[in-house]
Amino acid sequence: MLAALGIVTASLVYTNKLAKKLEREEKKKMVQLVRAIKTLNEAPYNQDLSFMNQLLEENTTVPFIIASGQQTVQYVANIDTVGKRDGQQLLEQKLKEFSEEHPPIVIDFGFGTSYVYYGDSYLLKQLRYFPYVQLGIISLFLIVALIALSAAHRSIQNQVWVGLSKETAHQLGTPLSSIEAWLELLKDHEENKEAVEEMQKDLDRLKLVADRFSKVGSSPQLEEENLVTRVESMVHYMQKRAPSKVKITIDTDEPEIPVYISGPLFDWVLENLMRNALDAMDGKGSIAVKVVNTPQQVFVDVQDTGKGIAKHQIKKVFNPGFTTKKRGWGLGLSLSRRIIEKYHHGSLFVKSSEVGKGTTFRIILRR
Numbered sequence: 001m002l003a004a005l006g007i008v009t010a011s012l013v014y015t016n017k018l019a020k021k022l023e024r025e026e027k028k029k030m031v032q033l034v035r036a037i038k039t040l041n042e043a044p045y046n047q048d049l050s051f052m053n054q055l056l057e058e059n060t061t062v063p064f065i066i067a068s069g070q071q072t073v074q075y076v077a078n079i080d081t082v083g084k085r086d087g088q089q090l091l092e093q094k095l096k097e098f099s100e101e102h103p104p105i106v107i108d109f110g111f112g113t114s115y116v117y118y119g120d121s122y123l124l125k126q127l128r129y130f131p132y133v134q135l136g137i138i139s140l141f142l143i144v145a146l147i148a149l150s151a152a153h154r155s156i157q158n159q160v161w162v163g164l165s166k167e168t169a170h171q172l173g174t175p176l177s178s179i180e181a182w183l184e185l186l187k188d189h190e191e192n193k194e195a196v197e198e199m200q201k202d203l204d205r206l207k208l209v210a211d212r213f214s215k216v217g218s219s220p221q222l223e224e225e226n227l228v229t230r231v232e233s234m235v236h237y238m239q240k241r242a243p244s245k246v247k248i249t250i251d252t253d254e255p256e257i258p259v260y261i262s263g264p265l266f267d268w269v270l271e272n273l274m275r276n277a278l279d280a281m282d283g284k285g286s287i288a289v290k291v292v293n294t295p296q297q298v299f300v301d302v303q304d305t306g307k308g309i310a311k312h313q314i315k316k317v318f319n320p321g322f323t324t325k326k327r328g329w330g331l332g333l334s335l336s337r338r339i340i341e342k343y344h345h346g347s348l349f350v351k352s353s354e355v356g357k358g359t360t361f362r363i364i365l366r367r
Contacts, residue, residue: 004138012131019127023120026062027102030118033059034107037066037075064118065095066107074114094119157320161335169214176206212268220262220343227257227298227365228291234270235289238278245284248274252291259298259365265339269348272332273302273361280306280359300363301351308355317350340365 066075081087098117105116285305292299340348351362
């Protein structure tokens with residue numbers, strides 16, 4: 001952008017110099033034309049005036065009007081008025097324009113004083129507008145380049161997150177299979193029953209996490225589910241794992257809201273939002289999950305009473321790698337937005353936040 005600005009500035013300065021030089025040359029040309037016209041009017045009948053006539057004939061670029069002191073038009077050159085009904089009005093308009101562009105050249109024919117009003121040639125006008133055309137082209141090029149770079153950057157980011165997710169799922173597969181085999185051996189002993197049941201729950205949870213990671217990057221199958229049931233399940237799951245002084249509630253006016261979602265991935269989003277809410281609270285407070293159904297959309301708000309987010313950080317919270325935690329990759333919210341926007345064709349954003357009072361994230365699912 002700085003290079004483009006430098007090019008345009010240099011072009012403006014150089015073109016302006018050329019324009020002024022051309023303007024001076026055109027003024028000299030007009031002075032010569034005025035002398036030629038005066039010579040033609042004052043010359044004897046038998047004098048050779050071929051050179052003067054040639055000067056007048058060769059001027060095909062600079063438009064000019066010769067008018068008396070009362071603005072009566074006496075002669076016109078390089079202004080097309082043939083066949084135009086408003087020809088007189090056009091000449092009056094040109095007289096006004098020319099007088100504003102250049103001071104008129106006074107010519108005395110002996111029988112009265114006349115004034116030569118002239119304007120810029122088409123070439124001079126083009127030269128003056130050229131830098132602005134160049135600026136427009138460079139600006140367009142910069143916009144296209146920035147869009148292309150932004151798209152390439154997003155594509156690389158997506159490839160990194162997808163690769164990381166799939167590699168994580170792959171790496172989890174081997175130890176999970178091994179743990180499952182060990183559990184089968186433990187089941188053979190009755191005294192291990194209670195421990196095996198709890199370990200099985202954790203193993204199933206790990207399998208679900210691996211399944212979620214494996215789905216990132218591929219197009220999941222969306223199925224019609226009751227959103228309320230799904231949200232209630234996640235609220236109950238997170239409540240068991242939350243500190244005793246944190247209360248998680250769900251608020252909905254309808255017991256059943258059917259929507260097309262990928263259950264495991266949507267649970268992941270809710271879990272991420274509630275875990276972030278828990279991290280933002282010092283072991284006490286509340287998290288309220290509100291589900292609102294409308295004919296066109298379904299809103300899911302996750303509101304906490306945590307630390308809140310500073311205004312200058314709200315736009316950054318979904319950027320990959322951004323985190324306010326001492327330990328964190330900054331991928332949770334980025335992947336959550338990707339899941340909602342790309343796979344569910346909805347949106348996820350910070351609805352409101354106030355430092356010291358809490359934050360509300362909103363999920364919008366379109367029907």
